[in-house]
Amino acid sequence: MIPGPFRYRRVRSVDEAVALLSQLGTDAKVLSGGQSLIPMMKFRLAEPSYLIDINPIPGLDFIEERDGMLRLGALVRESTLERSSLVRQRYPILHDTAEVIADPLVRNLATVGGNLAHGDPANDHPATMLALRAQVVARGPNGERVIPIDDFFVDTFVTALQPDELLTEIRIPAPPPRSGGAYLKFERKVGDYAIAAAAVFLALDEARRITQAGIGLTNLAYKPLRAVDAERALLGQQPSEELFRHAAELAAQATDPVSDLRGPADYKRAVARTMTLRALRRALERAQANA
Amino acid sequence: MTATAVRGIGVPVKRKEDPRFIRGKGTYVDDIKLPGMLFMDIVRSPYAHARIKRIDVSKALAMPGVIDVITGEELAKANLAWMPTLMGDRQMVLPTDRVVYYAQEVAAVIATDRYTAADAVLAVEVEYEPLPPVLNPFEALKPDAPLVRPDREQKSNHIWHWEAGDKEKTDRVFQEAEVVVAQDLYIPRIHVASIETCGCVANYDPATDKLTIWMTSQAPHAHRTVFSLVTGIPEHKIRIISPDIGGGFGGKVPVYPGYVIATYATLKHKKPIKWIEDRSENLQADSFARDYHIHAELAATRDGKIRGLRVHVVADHGAFDAAANPSRFPAGLFSVCTGSYDMEAAHIQVDGVYTTKPPGGVAYRCSFRVTEAVHTIERMVDILADELGMDPAEIRFKNFIQPHQFPYKSPTGWEYDSGNYPAALQKALDMIGYQELRREQAERRARGELMGIGISTFTEIVGAGPSHTFDILGIKMFDSAEIRVHPTGAVIVRIGVQTQGQGHETTFAQIVAEELGIPVEYITVEHGDTDTAPYGLGTYASRSTPTAGAATAVAARKIREKARLIAAHLLEVSPDDLEWKDYAFRVKGAPDRYKTMQEIAFAAYTNFPLGLEPGLEAECYYDPPNLTFPFGAYVCVVDIDRGTGQVKIREFLAVDDCGTIINPMIVEGQIHGGLTMGMAPALFEEIVYDENGTMLTGTFMDYLLPTAVETPHWKTAKTVTPSPHHPLGAKGVGESPTIGAPPAIVNAVVDALSHLGVRHIDIPITPAKVYRILQEKGVAE
Amino acid sequence: METLPIQVTVNSRTYTAEVEPRLLLVHFLRDVLNLTGTHIGCDTTSCGACTVLWNGRPVKSCTVFAVQVDGGEILTVEGLERDGQLHPVQEGFWEEHGLQCGFCTPGMMMTAVALLNENPDPTEEEIRKAISGNLCRCTGYVNIVKAIQYAARKLREGATVHVGGA
Ligand SMILES: Cc1cc2nc3c(=O)[nH]c(=O)nc-3n(C[C@H](O)[C@H](O)[C@H](O)COP(=O)(O)OP(=O)(O)OC[C@H]3O[C@@H](n4cnc5c(N)ncnc54)[C@H](O)[C@@H]3O)c2cc1C
Numbered sequence A: 001m002i003p004g005p006f007r008y009r010r011v012r013s014v015d016e017a018v019a020l021l022s023q024l025g026t027d028a029k030v031l032s033g034g035q036s037l038i039p040m041m042k043f044r045l046a047e048p049s050y051l052i053d054i055n056p057i058p059g060l061d062f063i064e065e066r067d068g069m070l071r072l073g074a075l076v077r078e079s080t081l082e083r084s085s086l087v088r089q090r091y092p093i094l095h096d097t098a099e100v101i102a103d104p105l106v107r108n109l110a111t112v113g114g115n116l117a118h119g120d121p122a123n124d125h126p127a128t129m130l131a132l133r134a135q136v137v138a139r140g141p142n143g144e145r146v147i148p149i150d151d152f153f154v155d156t157f158v159t160a161l162q163p164d165e166l167l168t169e170i171r172i173p174a175p176p177p178r179s180g181g182a183y184l185k186f187e188r189k190v191g192d193y194a195i196a197a198a199a200v201f202l203a204l205d206e207a208r209r210i211t212q213a214g215i216g217l218t219n220l221a222y223k224p225l226r227a228v229d230a231e232r233a234l235l236g237q238q239p240s241e242e243l244f245r246h247a248a249e250l251a252a253q254a255t256d257p258v259s260d261l262r263g264p265a266d267y268k269r270a271v272a273r274t275m276t277l278r279a280l281r282r283a284l285e286r287a288q289a290n291a
Numbered sequence B: 001m002t003a004t005a006v007r008g009i010g011v012p013v014k015r016k017e018d019p020r021f022i023r024g025k026g027t028y029v030d031d032i033k034l035p036g037m038l039f040m041d042i043v044r045s046p047y048a049h050a051r052i053k054r055i056d057v058s059k060a061l062a063m064p065g066v067i068d069v070i071t072g073e074e075l076a077k078a079n080l081a082w083m084p085t086l087m088g089d090r091q092m093v094l095p096t097d098r099v100v101y102y103a104q105e106v107a108a109v110i111a112t113d114r115y116t117a118a119d120a121v122l123a124v125e126v127e128y129e130p131l132p133p134v135l136n137p138f139e140a141l142k143p144d145a146p147l148v149r150p151d152r153e154q155k156s157n158h159i160w161h162w163e164a165g166d167k168e169k170t171d172r173v174f175q176e177a178e179v180v181v182a183q184d185l186y187i188p189r190i191h192v193a194s195i196e197t198c199g200c201v202a203n204y205d206p207a208t209d210k211l212t213i214w215m216t217s218q219a220p221h222a223h224r225t226v227f228s229l230v231t232g233i234p235e236h237k238i239r240i241i242s243p244d245i246g247g248g249f250g251g252k253v254p255v256y257p258g259y260v261i262a263t264y265a266t267l268k269h270k271k272p273i274k275w276i277e278d279r280s281e282n283l284q285a286d287s288f289a290r291d292y293h294i295h296a297e298l299a300a301t302r303d304g305k306i307r308g309l310r311v312h313v314v315a316d317h318g319a320f321d322a323a324a325n326p327s328r329f330p331a332g333l334f335s336v337c338t339g340s341y342d343m344e345a346a347h348i349q350v351d352g353v354y355t356t357k358p359p360g361g362v363a364y365r366c367s368f369r370v371t372e373a374v375h376t377i378e379r380m381v382d383i384l385a386d387e388l389g390m391d392p393a394e395i396r397f398k399n400f401i402q403p404h405q406f407p408y409k410s411p412t413g414w415e416y417d418s419g420n421y422p423a424a425l426q427k428a429l430d431m432i433g434y435q436e437l438r439r440e441q442a443e444r445r446a447r448g449e450l451m452g453i454g455i456s457t458f459t460e461i462v463g464a465g466p467s468h469t470f471d472i473l474g475i476k477m478f479d480s481a482e483i484r485v486h487p488t489g490a491v492i493v494r495i496g497v498q499t500q501g502q503g504h505e506t507t508f509a510q511i512v513a514e515e516l517g518i519p520v521e522y523i524t525v526e527h528g529d530t531d532t533a534p535y536g537l538g539t540y541a542s543r544s545t546p547t548a549g550a551a552t553a554v555a556a557r558k559i560r561e562k563a564r565l566i567a568a569h570l571l572e573v574s575p576d577d578l579e580w581k582d583y584a585f586r587v588k589g590a591p592d593r594y595k596t597m598q599e600i601a602f603a604a605y606t607n608f609p610l611g612l613e614p615g616l617e618a619e620c621y622y623d624p625p626n627l628t629f630p631f632g633a634y635v636c637v638v639d640i641d642r643g644t645g646q647v648k649i650r651e652f653l654a655v656d657d658c659g660t661i662i663n664p665m666i667v668e669g670q671i672h673g674g675l676t677m678g679m680a681p682a683l684f685e686e687i688v689y690d691e692n693g694t695m696l697t698g699t700f701m702d703y704l705l706p707t708a709v710e711t712p713h714w715k716t717a718k719t720v721t722p723s724p725h726h727p728l729g730a731k732g733v734g735e736s737p738t739i740g741a742p743p744a745i746v747n748a749v750v751d752a753l754s755h756l757g758v759r760h761i762d763i764p765i766t767p768a769k770v771y772r773i774l775q776e777k778g779v780a781e
Numbered sequence C: 001m002e003t004l005p006i007q008v009t010v011n012s013r014t015y016t017a018e019v020e021p022r023l024l025l026v027h028f029l030r031d032v033l034n035l036t037g038t039h040i041g042c043d044t045t046s047c048g049a050c051t052v053l054w055n056g057r058p059v060k061s062c063t064v065f066a067v068q069v070d071g072g073e074i075l076t077v078e079g080l081e082r083d084g085q086l087h088p089v090q091e092g093f094w095e096e097h098g099l100q101c102g103f104c105t106p107g108m109m110m111t112a113v114a115l116l117n118e119n120p121d122p123t124e125e126e127i128r129k130a131i132s133g134n135l136c137r138c139t140g141y142v143n144i145v146k147a148i149q150y151a152a153r154k155l156r157e158g159a160t161v162h163v164g165g166a
């Protein structure tokens, strides 16, 4: 399998990337980790005329906590995220997610930015970012804008990014006390996309009432999904097995999966429920440990 | 010479082939590069069944770097549009008017490099008129089904009917039987998916008028004969080299259209042509395995004595019967399906059917159709046990062929050479702690947890010949070895079989080391080059050790007999006064007077007795008197997740008996690999088509090879029951685990659910399938 | 057709070449540099037969363009042995029968080398996870795990090893 021909441009700054993108329009694609783009090019499902390689841009691979936000540069590799002690300690849900994406070799190149920018409902980070209420920072010819994650995923393989915009950063609110998150994925084997996966983030108040609830679901609809009804059902309640089951059921009902080789739609919905329930339990454990 | 120095049979000698592989210095087909080499790439059909209305190659031909586009029409002029299959059917090389499976070869592009060839494939325009696909063999057998093969005289999709056993006697047993159980079992299409795909470099050299083809071949000699028959080129003008092969497992036994087109192209252009498949092409178009629709019935007494087996199979062979079975066995050795159990009668029927799917019916790291046979009987025995409320171990002990019954004549006509089935099963049960596991299972069940224990006690049948029964296209299934001992005592062994990772360069050297008392490091084994290796039928169906291994031992013994004469001459005694002991010829009663093989070898060229031919060489074409019958007892323990339907193999123990073991390290490695390829179709792999006949599992994203994470830490053990007729007592092992593992796993999963009334689940046992059952039974979480 | 100049250090030797941007790193290594120890087993970035170290990290060279590694360092299986001394991972694969057909082996060993550079004493589970991007059809992985454990032991005992590529 051989990709079609294209022209290649290497950029060393965000400005340079944006300038080239504006100049070349939809003919150009950003090359980040290449782990989604190159396979598609090999099958000629993508045939861009230009690739703009952003990997040489220095300083776009930061992982830092600043001003109450975790900031991830677009070029942070999944394997870096997986090994970050900051992430492991403060954002275990992100660690959970990175660890189940593709396989360890793919993760050495695949970037968090690319994972979101690809707009693939089968990718794992979108659900996590939905649960965490992340923000995506994009830079275009008219400067920078911050896109709330809820507005980011538009359709299958379509995001709010304009063709001349570069995703530069992802911001995640720092976790309050008594909060915890977890990502649970059920896949057929390592390297597979999820049959169903659930990202859950919970925060409790001192009276053990749920003050924040985020639930994101992977590969269960035409785009990454937030289980809004399930979140609402949790808010203000004290966690209990019964409540979690109810929320998991609501989350499953929110899904709209297609039947395919991973299983029939109703099966995927059932697994969505199981994953949500188990992620709720684990998020709660972590929230309690975090008191 | 001491055993430590010789390192012959039974020693875990480190492999002699490994130094090149661990340095990245193996030579696989795609590593071969010749001056002026061109690249071939193939245009494939997007339809499972269609008429070809037009092929327009002009755009492709106009591209810079494109040399040629070859179509079926052109091949037809050279009488090469069709080729024979190994099963006496014929197969399209390139179509002239219609395609009969998805991803079928339609045209071939020749270009100066891979990239240009790939671009040109997209520029070839083909206009199709779709025809209705025929995907289900039962539908295919209906009178109004579209005809897959109008080229045949017989205007139906039925290929052949084949029977074994005694129908009348079997029917009688079933009439009288106190208990009969019946079950439909489907063993789906799967693919061997060796990590190296198939390919070749074909090079016709006009200066020498010689055609050399490096190809991914498990049977270079047989392929040379086929090529000679197909092209009319005399056999001595064809040289087939099977270099290092990145896994075969049966998928590199057939001749694929790509090889033939590349050969045609080199003859036409007088330039070397390289063709290497993509993984997608490999999965989509190369020979598949299995696709057996089985209906089985078992008759028994109420106390669990099996009396008879009746089986009917509908075998989906795709568009051409391109299986790789011995010619007189269109269903391979499937009739060994009475397994390890003594019964009065059996009757087996198999019907081969055409569908618009890729051709095949090859093995998958297993002997011809034995996996299907073992799956049938091992599942049926468990189903019978369930019917009678018996423990699966108990019913097996009750029905085993007993050690004293060997050689045992099976109701379908096989003569099992040796075995001790109760000992193997007892060992497995003891090692795994069977009773304890059953107790644990009861406790877990009480808590609502799902745990299962599965047993499989299989008998394998390997090592075809003997030649009176087995041939491929008329070529008898013997095998060969040729040994040359050089003056310094260094040895070259050339064998007719070929290695794809089984370690022949080591094990065959060990056989010679043992027989001749020459240290293994002085022995080189060569294979895979038809110009130098003796004729052989190839490596598949675990036949190397039983056939070529025996040939090697016999040839070595011929050398020893000649060496005795030379030793007698050197020691000035009569040959009868010598005995072969501790790796030397020693004077009886005076063991300190001896000659080693090294000394004798030197004398064979420098100081041989008058009247004796100089030199020390021998060859043997070994025609085995019978097949060998390895066996084993496997136990598998699984846990099932009620929230997802996922099956987890907690523990798997394989007790194997392959007779005498030549290299225990290699045997264990073969077992690990075979178990993994047994687990794969049991839990993961399946070739799936949509309703148009388009393959949905054409890449490794959807054709699911297990990784190290899904694969359990296999545990192995052995018993040793030598084959009485093999010169070394060896039986062959590479494939036993692939046939023994699937029923052990399925039996374990079914066992976990048996209290809910589940009796059978078809493979692959996917989480979705299990979850559906859990839902039906009301135990899904 | 556009070609671009690249300079790459492969197994400590520096090469310059003019390449088409779409040339995959694996084809650059195999077809241009004749380093055929790196193999190709799939089209979907699934099998890992093509694994090499790029600036010390194991990546699938079928899913990287040669132009991307301009100025970088690549280590392939051919660069593991130094001064006639096998790398402990190579030794481990030989000792523990960690290979059969040998086709997955170069990629598998490169992943193992990177793992041991990072984690000198991995558990069986860690090893299995680390090699889960490399498919082997022959061995059933048990002996590959043992081979890597062997190498880990050997490295901890202080075998002299270069850490190549990085
Ligand atoms: C075998 C395999 C299995 C996989 N399994 C999973 C899995 O289970 N879960 C999962 O989540 N992912 C999986 N992936 C996908 C992997 O995580 C991808 O790498 C990821 O989706 C994209 O990241 P990337 O950096 O490689 O992006 P690229 O492939 O470089 O780019 C992807 C798309 O995003 C665009 N893009 C990238 N970065 C930017 C940016 N900064 N600004 C604007 N546009 C940008 C590109 O132009 C392109 O259209 C798998 C990949 C493979 C090969």
Ligand code: FES
Binding pocket: C039, C040, C041, C042, C043, C044, C045, C046, C047, C048, C049, C050, C051, C060, C061, C062, C063
């Ligand atoms: S060739 Fe399979 S992952 Fe690279």
Ligand code: FES
Binding pocket: B195, B246, B247, B501, C098, C099, C100, C101, C102, C103, C104, C105, C135, C136, C137, C138, C139
């Ligand atoms: S040794 Fe053959 S694929 Fe691994």
